[in-house]
Amino acid sequence: xxxxxxxxxxxxxxxxxxxxxxxxxxxxxxxxxxxxxxxxxxxxxxxxxxxxxxxxxxxxxxxxxxxxxxxxxxxxxxxxxxxxxxxxxxxxxxxxxxxxxxxxxxxxxxxxxxxxxxxxxxxxxxxxxxxxxxxxxxxxxxxxxxxxxxxxxxxxxxxxxxxxxxxxxxxxxxxxxxxxxxxxxxxxxxxxxxxxxxxxxxxxxxxxxxxxxxxxxxxxxxxxxxxxxxxxxxxxxxxxxxxxxxxxxxxxxxxxxxxxxxxxxxxxxxxxxxxxxxxxxxxxxxxxxxxxxxxxxxxxxxxxxxxxxxxxxxxxxxxxxxxxxxxxxxxxxxxxxxxxxxxxxxxxxxxxxxxxxxxxxxxxxxxxxxxxxxxxxxxxxxxxxxxxxxxxxxxxxxxxxxxxxxxxxxxxxxxxxxxxxxxxxxxxxxxxxxxxxxxxxxxxxxxxxxxxxxxxxxxxxxxxxxxxxxxxxxxxxxxxxxxxxxxxxxxxxxxxxxxxxxxxxxxxxxxxxxxxxxxxxxxxxxxxxxxxxxxxxxxxxxxxxxxxxxxxxxxxxxxxxxxxxxxxxxxxxxxxxxxxxxxxxxxxxx
Numbered sequence: 001x002x003x004x005x006x007x008x009x010x011x012x013x014x015x016x017x018x019x020x021x022x023x024x025x026x027x028x029x030x031x032x033x034x035x036x037x038x039x040x041x042x043x044x045x046x047x048x049x050x051x052x053x054x055x056x057x058x059x060x061x062x063x064x065x066x067x068x069x070x071x072x073x074x075x076x077x078x079x080x081x082x083x084x085x086x087x088x089x090x091x092x093x094x095x096x097x098x099x100x101x102x103x104x105x106x107x108x109x110x111x112x113x114x115x116x117x118x119x120x121x122x123x124x125x126x127x128x129x130x131x132x133x134x135x136x137x138x139x140x141x142x143x144x145x146x147x148x149x150x151x152x153x154x155x156x157x158x159x160x161x162x163x164x165x166x167x168x169x170x171x172x173x174x175x176x177x178x179x180x181x182x183x184x185x186x187x188x189x190x191x192x193x194x195x196x197x198x199x200x201x202x203x204x205x206x207x208x209x210x211x212x213x214x215x216x217x218x219x220x221x222x223x224x225x226x227x228x229x230x231x232x233x234x235x236x237x238x239x240x241x242x243x244x245x246x247x248x249x250x251x252x253x254x255x256x257x258x259x260x261x262x263x264x265x266x267x268x269x270x271x272x273x274x275x276x277x278x279x280x281x282x283x284x285x286x287x288x289x290x291x292x293x294x295x296x297x298x299x300x301x302x303x304x305x306x307x308x309x310x311x312x313x314x315x316x317x318x319x320x321x322x323x324x325x326x327x328x329x330x331x332x333x334x335x336x337x338x339x340x341x342x343x344x345x346x347x348x349x350x351x352x353x354x355x356x357x358x359x360x361x362x363x364x365x366x367x368x369x370x371x372x373x374x375x376x377x378x379x380x381x382x383x384x385x386x387x388x389x390x391x392x393x394x395x396x397x398x399x400x401x402x403x404x405x406x407x408x409x410x411x412x413x414x415x416x417x418x419x420x421x422x423x424x425x426x427x428x429x430x431x432x433x434x435x436x437x438x439x440x441x442x443x444x445x446x447x448x449x450x451x452x453x454x455x456x457x458x459x460x461x462x463x464x465x466x467x468x469x470x471x472x473x474x475x476x477x478x479x480x481x482x483x484x485x486x487x488x489x490x491x492x493x494x495x496x497x498x499x500x501x502x503x504x505x506x507x508x509x510x511x512x513x514x515x516x517x518x519x520x521x522x523x524x525x526x527x528x529x530x531x532x533x534x535x536x537x538x539x540x541x542x543x544x545x546x547x548x549x550x551x552x553x554x555x556x557x558x559x560x561x562x563x564x565x566x567x568x569x570x571x572x573x574x575x576x577x578x579x580x581x582x583x584x585x586x587x588x589x590x
Contacts, residue, residue, distance in 0.1 A: 015317045016310075019141050022099040022106075029098070030146065033091035036084045037151035041158045043080035048291035050074050055287055088151065096142030104135055106324065113328035116395045117355055123208030127323075133203045134320050140313035144306035152299035152306065159299070163292050195247040197315030202240040204319070209236050247312060339417045342406040343371035344502040344533030346392065351401035353391055360399065361387050362556040369549065371406070374534040376544035378577065379553035385537045386427075387556075389505050392535065394418055405503070423501035427508035429492030431483070436465050437472040439491055443499030455498035458528050461490040493525070503533045541581055550574070 023030060050073045058066050107130055119127070213229050346369035354360045362384040369375035377385040390396040391403055394415040403410045410418060423443065431439050440455055441447035452472065456462045464487055468474040476482050476491075483491070496504060506525070522543060525534070538544045545564045552559040552567060552574045560571040567574040 012311070012314060015314050015321065016141070016145060018321055019099075019138065019317060020146065022102045023095060023142060023146055025102070026095040026098045029091050029095035033088050033095065033147065034150060034154070036088035036091060037154050038158075039084040040081055040088055040151075041155050043077055043084055044295065045158070045162060046073060047077045047081070048288040048295075050077065051291065052288035092143065092147035092151075096139055096147060099142055100135055100139050103138065103320070104131055107131055107135070107320070110324050110326075110328060114326060115328070116390065118326060120355065123212060125206075125208030125210060125212065126204040129200075129204035129207045130320055130323050133207070134200055134316040137200060137313050137316035138320060140309045141317060144309040144313070147306075148302055149306040149310070152303040155295070155299040156303070159292060159295055163289070194315065195243065195312065197318060199240070199243040199247045200316045200319050202236070202243040206236045206240050209233060339405070339408060339413045339421060342408075342421055342502050344421075345369070345371040345404075345406050346375075346503065346533065346535065347404040348388070348391075349402045349404065351391065351398045351403060353387055353396055353398045353400075355387075355396070360556065362391075362553075364401070365553075365556070365558055366401075367551045367558055367561055369533060369535055371533050372531050373548035374529055374536060374544075374546075375549045375551060376536045376538060376547035377551050377553060378538060378541060378544060378574070379559075380577070381539075382555075383553040384556040385553055386507060388553075389424070389507050389535065389537055392503075392505060393422060393424060421501055422503045422505060423496035423499050424505040425489075425492050425496045425507065429488060429495075431476055431488055431491060433475070433477055435470075435473050435475055436468070436491060439476065440472075440494045440498050442495050443501075447498050451498055452494075455494040456491070458497050459490045459494035461487070461494050465491075497528050501532070503535065504528070506534065506536045506538075508537055508539065541578055 050070050053066060054070050054074075057063050058070060111127060209232060213233065348365050348367050351362060351365045352360050353362050365384070365388065367375075377388060379385055387396065391398055392410075394410060397411070405413075405418070405421075432442070436456075437449070437452050440452045449472075453462060456465055456472075465472055465474070493506075526546075534547075536544050536547060544550060548563070549561060550564060550567055551561045552571055554573055559573050560567060562571075568578055569575075
């Protein structure tokens with residue numbers, strides 16, 4: 001991220017207020033931590049004064065009768081201070097971790113509602129970085145700005161009062177110490193935040209590249225591009241190294257502040273030593289004041305560190321909220337209603353659509369998919385078939401025209417409600433690291449075991465599932481890697497059928513099947529299509545020859561619409577596509 005971009009980043013107060021919203025539900029824990037911090041100070045206060053009594057009254061005056069009570073008081077003060085400090089740290093940590101869990105939950109909810117166009121712009125690894133490196137860095141804000149910082153302010157105020165009661169002149173010294181300690185961090189706050197932003201951006205870029213290289217390991221080895229991969233990785237590692245080095249250097253400026261604090265302690269000891277030699281105070285009082293002053297300087301140092309850590313972590317917070325502010329897919333402002341039970345008639349009315357701000361990919365598309373019938377979309381690659389499916393599923397909104405289902409404009413229906421009625425099988429389906437049965441019932445939680453088996457049987461998957469070691473309880477691994485491509489595709493088909501949608505979209509759903517499996521699944525899909533609207537996208541025209549209606553697309557426009565025989569007789573593009581795929585036994589064209 002450039003400095004110019006950083007200069008336009010949201011302000012510190014704005015970011016802290018947004019982060020505080022995640023801590024607010026856990027205010028009881030936070031309040032308890034602050035109360036415990038007050039008791040940390042309160043239980044420490046007797047310690048220096050008991051030290052004074054030990055020096056002046058026990059050692060100096062030889063009053064051994066006080067030794068037992070003073071020693072007991074010192075032990076009690078130490079134990080109580082440690083106990084309240086443990087409680088304070090635990091409560092601050094618990095509140096912060098719960099807040100960051102809430103933030104991560106919000107991140108996932110937001111991620112799942114982002115339009116597909118967002119993921120075309122961003123690497124997967126960079127999105128994942130918001131859940132890992134960015135959110136981990138933001139815990140520094142909860143720890144510093146809302147934890148160590150407030151506790152240090154309380155300790156400073158109490159110590160200032162105590163020191164004033166003993167010697168008001170030291171209050172003036174103390175009041176001069178804090179601004180002096182905070183001067184350098186205040187001057188470096190902006191650079192620290194920009195360094196934090198650069199570091200988080202570099203870490204996200206590295207995560208994105210790593211994900212890409214791991215996913216493409218087969219292709220990298222097949223094309224002997226290991227050197228290219230290593231070079232790209234080295235570049236990103238160098239950028240991260242430079243960013244982390246600069247951020248670490250800025251954070252280490254607190255050492256100079258610590259040096260200032262040490263010099264101030266030396267000066268205070270010199271003043272107190274002079275007071276002893278002048279007979280103004282006793283030796284024990286000097287030790288007590290020295291401890292109080294040291295305790296005062298400690299929180300001041302912590303406060304400085306909390307400020308620096310907060311500024312560094314706010315770079316990650318800025319990235320997180322920029323991500324959370326990315327617009328999600330949603331219905332238009334007047335679209336708060338659901339979608340009643342439907343028959344499944346689909347009507348595209350003069351629809352235009354484009355991905356992001358690019359050129360339109362479909363132009364003035366109009367067609368009807370009758371309820372309970374099968375409508376096929378065919379055409380050359382890039383003709384707009386998958387875009388039409390994305391529009392129907394509300395993965396993409398039209399830039400012009402309307403899409404109606406049973407007369408309901410999809411622009412006035414929530415995407416979630418629409419998808420309750422529309423099932424889909426993608427060309428490259430994703431299965432999850434779970435059992436076969438849970439992958440099939442993925443569309444709905446209330447699907448029975450019997451329905452799972454029925455759907456698998458329709459999808460021609462029951463036999464190979466039953467042959468697995470644990471049958472439907474078999475774990476299939478991440479993305480279904482323990483399955484063949486055809487098996488994964490058939491489970492995806494079963495998943496769509498099990499949810500019993502009124503509309504079923506098949507985006508090259510049989511592309512991974514061999515000829516025999518494809519024949520069986522096609523027969524099964526014909527059974528599944530009963531009383532259900534089917535929208536089938538296919539390159540292999542043999543799979544859609546029997547469709548009730550075929551929509552021929554080219555360059556984002558509808559060329560013609562009819563049944564196979566009529567189209568083959570009059571549509572040049574359709575006839576050309578059929579002839580290109582004609583088999584030796586003439587199964588495609590008449």
